[in-house]
Amino acid sequence: LAGLVAVLDLSGTSSLDPVGILWGLGAAVGLTVYFFVSARVDGALPPIILSAGGMLVGAVSLGLVGLFGILPMHAEFGSGSLAGVKVPWWVALLGLILIATVFSYTTGVMAARALGSKVASFISLTEVLFAVLWAWLLLSELPGPVQLFGGLLIVLGVVLVRIDELRSARIRR
Known part of the structure; x- marks a missing residue:
């Protein structure tokens, strides 16, 4: 965590916004739940079903936030761009849904199950890197x-957690 704070380099920040801190804490709770639920293997839902359920909760939450005017939302149905090619809006939306969302979350759940929640959560810190x-x-x-020092601390943390996991697995045998 010290590496994460160092990578974010908060030294130039004059003050922290309490609302931003609350949003960050909420995201941390959501991420914790994600890793514990996605890493479960015994009697677990298939990754595609688990991802679909999470996306449904997210879509309903965003819909309610927009419906009540908490977050202004609007949509335009012109053309879009996908891989540098001009396409109808629905093709760009389909690419966003299938590639950036369904594929990413499903493979993320599969990886979390293969790695275990502890290792997967530490590896996710490399997103900031x-x-x-x-x-x-x-x-x-x-x-x-x-x-740069923070990045090294994050990588060191991932390596130490992985070593601990391997040592624990050897002891259990």
């Missing part, structure tokens, strides 16, 4: 020394 790396490559936002 990759966001920093992509910002560096695509936007030329060079990570600072604190962020």
